[in-house]
Amino acid sequence: MSDVKTALLVLFALMHIKSLPGVYTVRSLYYFVQPRSLLYYVKPGYRPQPRVGLLGTKRYHSRVWFDDLDLNIHLNNSSYNKMMDFARIDLCTSLFPSWQHLHKFDIMLAQTVLLFKAEVPRFSKYTITSRIFTWDDKWIWIQHRFSIKRKVKPVRKTPLEMVDDAAVQRGHAAADKISESLEDEEDDLIMEEEDEDDIDPIEARAPQGSSSINNDDNNNNSSSRNVGSSSTQASHVPSSSRGNVNGAASLDVPDKLCCIAYSRMVFKTPKGKTIKPAALFEKMGHKEAYPGEWEQYRELGMSLVESMMKIEGHSAEATPASRRLVAPTRAKI
Missing domain, CATH: 3.10.129.10 (Hotdog Thioesterase)
Known part of the structure; x- marks a missing residue:
């Protein structure tokens, strides 16, 4: 025991x-x-x-x-x-x-x-x-x-996505067509919407070419954003390079x-x-x-x-203004 x-x-x-x-x-x-x-x-x-x-x-x-x-x-x-x-x-x-x-x-x-x-x-x-x-x-x-x-359901392939890989590799036109078909099938992708506060304010408002954005310790691209824009990009690549299984497309989804x-x-x-x-x-x-x-x-x-x-116009240590407590009035019955 x-x-x-x-x-x-x-x-x-x-x-x-x-x-x-x-x-x-x-x-x-x-x-x-x-x-x-x-x-x-x-x-x-x-x-x-x-x-x-x-x-x-x-x-x-x-x-x-x-x-x-x-x-x-x-x-x-x-x-x-x-x-x-x-x-x-x-x-x-x-x-x-x-x-x-x-x-x-x-x-x-x-x-x-x-x-x-x-x-x-x-x-x-x-x-x-x-x-x-x-x-x-x-x-x-x-x-x-x-x-x-984020929790994301996989995107199922549409008929346009099931084009032969050789046809996709012949030019950007076929790839763009597949990308447009994915955008049309919005119901296939169920993802939590990104709040406005999720967007980094420094990154969104920093000028083009600022080194403060990509100066990371491990230089990984966990989310790809356009500097100066609040939209998050999820690039669609040809099916031959996705490495997915069971028709699920892999998307670059930002963290929650x-x-x-x-x-x-x-x-x-x-x-x-x-x-x-x-x-x-x-x-x-x-x-x-x-x-x-x-x-x-x-x-x-x-x-x-x-x-x-x-704290505009006030110091961070400023004490709040004193408030005079008013005695509550009693209702007359």
Whole structure:
């Protein structure tokens, strides 16, 4: 009987392994004790280069486990903040690889704002895409986008799609005809519509040729968008190159946005003096792709943050106006 109890306890611990004592600390320290960190002690004066561009993104992947579930059997609210901690550390150690070893500055978290859009279902994989959103002379805002894969029914082939592959390869006309037939059969594709908020505001409003869009850590094309446009493209390729089975066409479907979060942070010296973000960026080895790139990106992000948080004309620390409570009147019977 004792063996059964032990097995059950071990199984229960494994189901909640992310919440066991000390696991959070070990996961956080992992980013500072990686093998490349030993170079600081082996090579005097070693200064690593940033692994992510200043305007790039960093993706953190995770999955909803038993200890992440709430009463509604989906990702609970506290897990969003906990996973944002790891995503922030991952981003900051990639942007500023000498941050913790040189100990010339500290990164302090001042505020987090979460805007929920959809649930993250139980046991599903999700991705946190983090990046620097904007900054001023004191604060820096980091954006986190929680997303999951969309559920899509396969597109069944129409009669026009069942053209011989040789005919398709003879020219673009046949391929265009097949693409048009797919567009006509809208009922065959059942996909959740993309909300307006799902579209990245920086990407949608950035000028053509901006390097802030494709400056990703792993350069994968999870979704193909036109810069300056809110429409998402799903290219239809000839059936010979689709690699599908049972007549199902593969489409490049954008991820579903579940939550947008913002972290407001500040850089401090060990003595508590505030460091201006722009000065720190240059000191850490970041450079502009063209003159004015950072300022253009910063102004666009700041306008969106001010609009979202409604802080135009007021400081972020401003206290709300005092309200005079009025005693309720009693109805006369």
